[in-house]
Amino acid sequence: MNEAIKLYFEKNKILFFILNLVMIIALLKLFQMLAYPKADFKEALTLNNIKFMLVGMDGELGGLALTFVIAIISIIGSFIFGSILAIARFSKNRFINTPAILYIELFRALPLIMVIFWVYFAVPIVGGALFHTKISASALTSALISFTLFESAYIAEIVRAGLKSIPQGQFEAAKTLGMSGYQTFFLIILPQAYRRMIPAIVSQFVSLFKDTSLAYVIGVIEFFRAATIINNRIYQSFEIFSFVAIVYFICSFSLSKIAAMMERKVQKQLHT
Amino acid sequence: MNNNKIMIKMQNVQKYYGDFHALRDIDFTVKEGEIVVICGPSGSGKSTLIRCINALEDFSSGSITVDGKDLKDKKTDIKKVRQEAGMVFQHFNLFPHKTILENITIGPVKVKKIPKEKAEKKARELLEKVKIPHQADKYPSQLSGGQQQRVAIARALAMEPKIILFDEPTSALDPEMIGEVLDVMKSLATENFTIVCVTHEMGFAKEVANRIVFMSDGMIIEENNPHDFFNNPKTDRAKRFLKEILT
Numbered sequence: 388m389n390e391a392i393k394l395y396f397e398k399n400k401i402l403f404f405i406l407n408l409v410m411i412i413a414l415l416k417l418f419q420m421l422a423y424p425k426a427d428f429k430e431a432l433t434l435n436n437i438k439f440m441l442v443g444m445d446g447e448l449g450g451l452a453l454t455f456v457i458a459i460i461s462i463i464g465s466f467i468f469g470s471i472l473a474i475a476r477f478s479k480n481r482f483i484n485t486p487a488i489l490y491i492e493l494f495r496a497l498p499l500i501m502v503i504f505w506v507y508f509a510v511p512i513v514g515g516a517l518f519h520t521k522i523s524a525s526a527l528t529s530a531l532i533s534f535t536l537f538e539s540a541y542i543a544e545i546v547r548a549g550l551k552s553i554p555q556g557q558f559e560a561a562k563t564l565g566m567s568g569y570q571t572f573f574l575i576i577l578p579q580a581y582r583r584m585i586p587a588i589v590s591q592f593v594s595l596f597k598d599t600s601l602a603y604v605i606g607v608i609e610f611f612r613a614a615t616i617i618n619n620r621i622y623q624s625f626e627i628f629s630f631v632a633i634v635y636f637i638c639s640f641s642l643s644k645i646a647a648m649m650e651r652k653v654q655k656q657l658h659t
Numbered sequence: 660m661n662n663n664k665i666m667i668k669m670q671n672v673q674k675y676y677g678d679f680h681a682l683r684d685i686d687f688t689v690k691e692g693e694i695v696v697i698c699g700p701s702g703s704g705k706s707t708l709i710r711c712i713n714a715l716e717d718f719s720s721g722s723i724t725v726d727g728k729d730l731k732d733k734k735t736d737i738k739k740v741r742q743e744a745g746m747v748f749q750h751f752n753l754f755p756h757k758t759i760l761e762n763i764t765i766g767p768v769k770v771k772k773i774p775k776e777k778a779e780k781k782a783r784e785l786l787e788k789v790k791i792p793h794q795a796d797k798y799p800s801q802l803s804g805g806q807q808q809r810v811a812i813a814r815a816l817a818m819e820p821k822i823i824l825f826d827e828p829t830s831a832l833d834p835e836m837i838g839e840v841l842d843v844m845k846s847l848a849t850e851n852f853t854i855v856c857v858t859h860e861m862g863f864a865k866e867v868a869n870r871i872v873f874m875s876d877g878m879i880i881e882e883n884n885p886h887d888f889f890n891n892p893k894t895d896r897a898k899r900f901l902k903e904i905l906t
Contacts, residue, residue: 556752560752563715563746564814565766
């Protein structure tokens with residue numbers, strides 16, 4: 388029985404997603420009607436407000452859409468930079484691996500919100516001192532840089548774990564065919580490591596997706612800040628933040644499910 | 660097998676793992692076309708010896724020459740030596756993210772720079788030879804252990820090596836799959852490959868080996884032709900080993 392429900396759920400994911408959203412909004416509406424006396428009542432989840440929270444103002448990307456854009460750009464950036472860090476850390480040359488280790492350890496020991504503030508306030512100062520010109524980064528750019536710098540440290544550790552998980556026999560088999568170290572690494576080891584890492588990277592993406600809400604402190608109008616803007620205007624905090632919580636949950640939960648699905652697929656192929 | 664060209668020559672090879680003396684005073688020669696089986700109790704250094712031949716293991720002193728190339732010589736390109744000495748491992752070590760065909764062609768295409776179509780044609784012939792012609796587009800995880808090991812043999816053959824090193828090729832297989840791998844190995848024995856094989860398959864040794872090398876505690880204790888080795892071994896250590904393994 389349980390299996391049958393699961394199967395049905397798997398097959399109709401998008402349908403369920405929309406259905407859930409509609410049901411939740413309906414429930415909130417019902418609560419609203421019961422909880423507030425008519426006179427005080429200001430509609431919080433109007434079509435306009437929801438639209439503002441999900442896609443931002445007309446002609447300007449914001450809200451949940453911007454949250455996704457930030458998360459996707461940052462994860463791609465940190466995937467590339469994190470891979471370079473991991474490969475550097477994997478190197479046996481001390482002059483290459485030490486800076487990578489320092490970077491990774493430093494950023495893993497800092498709170499993300501501090502990194503966001505630091506990039507936002509320090510980049511113009513440091514940049515100005517270095518290049519003697521006024522360098523300013525917009526809030527959005529600062530946020531993207533912060534997330535990329537921060538996440539790279541974590542992605543690097545995921546990549547490193549992936550590289551370490553490749554059995555010694557794979558190196559030996561590649562060497563035995565006469566491959567160079569470079570060929571062994573880029574044709575045999577790294578592709579396998581990436582396949583094994585997909586689930587961990589997706590869960591890192593989910594965590595990044597939630598963490599983008601911190602960009603609100605420097606004024607990026609992503610989903611969370613969009614919600615606070617509406618709240619500051621009409622003070623229907625309960626509905627607004629319930630809506631925010633539910634949307635975050637649905638997005639994160641679906642992504643986690645996708646990650647789990649990918650993991651099963653990958654396991655199947657790599658398990659020899 | 661009539662010529663006397665020496666393919667592998669090990670002289671006074673010593674190998675230490677820390678304080679552990681893994682190979683002691685190894686003098687060992689294999690001629691072109693010869694089939695040598697190395698046997699002995701576990702931990703006796705058989706695998707270490709065979710892995711020294713294609714430089715998967717370093718050795719502490721002495722010299723190893725493979726097809727005239729000195730492994731310790733800085734001018735020797737180890738990658739070239741490895742191309743001439745293919746290896747088949749106990750645990751197959753196929754590349755799980757590549758299809759069977761890609762596993763076989765990756766060496767020729769990427770290392771020897773042979774055109775892809777040509778390499779694939781050759782790969783399919785090799786799959787025919789190891790009797791799994793219909794699995795080319797599958798992934799290693801979809802094959803049985805015996806089939807995987809035969810792919811590993813095809814992968815080694817694709818590099819057109821002169822020497823094939825087998826490191827306990829049947830030890831990780833279920834009993835019913837050992838035969839199919841041994842059959843392929845026997846068919847190779849009739850071609851002009853130089854084969855060095857570490858194995859516990861004494862039946863195989865009796866049938867195809869020209870020479871048996873018995874090792875214990877990092878030393879070569881006895882070298883003999885199969886008939887004499889099995890019927891009247893010279894040393895007590897070999898007698899004890901045979902008694903244990905044949906009962």
